[in-house]
Amino acid sequence: MIKFEGVVKTYPNGVQALKGVDLSIEQGEFVCIIGLSGAGKSTLLRSINQMHQITGGKLTVDDVDVSTLKGKELRRFRRNIGMVFQSFNLVKRTTVIKNVLAARVADMPLWKSLLGLYAKQDKIIALEALDQVGILEKAYSRADQLSGGQQQRVALARTVAQQPKIILADEPVASLDPVTSQQVMSDFVKINKALNITVIANMHHVDIALKYANRIIGVKEGKIVFDGPSLKVTNDILKEIYGRELSDDDLMGA
Amino acid sequence: MSTKITVIEQLKNEPKNLGLKALLILGLIGVGILGVVYIDYNGFTEFGLTVMWNISKSIFTPNTALLFGEGKNGVLFLITETAAIAFLGTIIGTIVSIPIAFLSSRNIVPGWMANIGVAFITVVRTFPAVVYGLMFIRVTGPGAFTGVLTLAVASVGMISKLFIEVIEDLDPGIIEALDAAGCNGIQKVQYGIVPQLMGNFASTAIYRFEINVKYATILGMVGAGGIGAPLIFAITAYRWADTGALLIGLIIFVLIVEYGSAKIRKKLATGE
């Protein structure tokens, strides 16, 4: 369970990205965070695995106070949390399987990771992850030869190969076309259901978020202004989150 | 899908790259054996550490009279002389390289002519600068003049090779456009070719200047002027205070050249 209690994040330049966030997310939920860009969605997401350090309040994951973690403890903690990015963040010049295996280096002795000696077990985990997102046959292709949707699936497989309890997705489909976006989102749902992994995704496109998430969190100016099941999201609520009528830009047209 | 591959099958499909790995390992072993056979280790002399310590210390305890001294033995003069050698060598090398490069570019002259030019450049390039130095010293005697000639010739190889690359990358569209606008030959060169080439040529020349500054210190060894010879004499005679003064001068000078060269080249590449 992830629990925010009055979490505050102020950047060194004085910008206050989170202004006292209270929130709790149970294991196995599928949550989408929506809001204008700059509302604090990304900060909220990245504070969970401490890629951004919070500056106030308390944030616990399975009763561990994450802001107190440092060095080795922080790294061990992060192994349970996978992350997917808008720009996939793959090494494009290398093969798909090597990208997925990168998720295993955290658990390997340093010398083995330097020599790239992956155990057979790790390779099987990586291939199974690729199978789960349906691109097993691409395992030995170079990542840059794949389409955008396939690359995002590789990134998802990398996260799955990490065998996490939580997956954080920062705008996972924002650089994909509508059809591919739907496929990638279905993969997220599949993994959420099959492995009982909590998925928390920032979404730019409201319609996609509503279609796939069980729960929607609306963020506005560093505060949570809506938190509830996606079925209960009305036009009025969206108007409040966005402070204006939705434009075509906020929808993928799916 | 009946053709769907399983995880275990795919695991077996892993490309092993055995050939490449074997080549790499054999190569390393081969180099190791050759190293053991051909490179003799003559033992370690602790006196070397003393020398290293003294050189490092000398930078903080320089001979200030030499460092700030005027006249032909002062560090300032030696640095200026080194800079002058490198500068002249670069300028002459660049001027000589321009016609050579044009006469060796495939989009300017016929293929056979370009081949001759490129072959000539390759030959010029293969000789180490010191070889030219040792030859020129028999022409002009020891001194800065020899250094200039050496660096000029040594620069021609690299500069003209890089110039050719720039010329062969010329955008012919611009010339065509000027043709269409009714420009004459000189105007075509002035408005179509020069603007495309100037920046790259200048950048190459500055880069070579940076290299020549470093070579100029080496050429001192063969008697071609500059700060190299006094520095090496000071070290071999264990005159540490002098070594320190010369090293400080050299380090600051090279750092300034590196910094300036990077700045100007960046400006040329990004257009301010």
Next chain:
Amino acid sequence: MDKIKKFFLPKPIVLTNGKVVQPAMSPMVYVIPILLVMFFYSTSLTGFALGTLINRGSRFFDILVKMFPPNFGYFTKVWTPMVVTLVMSIVGTLAGAAFSIPAAYLSSENMVKSPLIKFIVRSIMSVLRTIPLLVLVILFLNMFGAGAFTGMISLGVFTFTIMTKMFYELIDTCDMGPFEAIESSGASRVKAFWTGIMPQLWGQYISILLYNFEMNIRNAAILGYVGAGGIGILLNDRLGWRAYPEVAMILLVLMVSVYLIESLSRYIRKRLL
């Protein structure tokens, strides 16, 4: 002052609609005079004399003429030192290249969070880089005596200083995405660097390694001059004795070696990039 400025400004262009456009002052206006002043100052300082060159320049070609025909029989004496030169260049380059990876990591803007560490490592590397190869050779001659071992160590240290800079510049401009992703999975920064950054850069790394190797083969000729092994000793000795046909043979062997190595490295680079 304004008048002077106006004098150098290009002619204003009058457009058909009557507007006047003033083109910017070309930098040539001050670059050319500066270059000219530097040129004349340098010629007087270095004792540059076109007359001497014209009068005695033929001597350069005299030497070239005396080189023909090369003493091909001398090859039996040339090839061993050439192999020594090659081996010490290869080992030196490889060793320097290997050490340059951790040094580049520590100098990189992207990898090292502490500005202090980065500043210290970069400063040390900058100063080391300014030290001429010959000074390094003399230093190591004092430690290891005359011979190829000294040459190898000198080339290694020299390559290390140059490659560190070339490589940290590459690290600073590479895609940090994979690094972020792998670090977020709980890997240490070193592991994330090795699995997320290095695979992007291997091609370019090998490319700068080969560039340094080519340079080192040429440099190896200098090393011999001060007694650090290889073909340079022979070259210096034969030049001293004015045994030009033998010099020609040495140069020929050097030329062929450099040509082969350049061709090979061009081929490898093409395959890599």
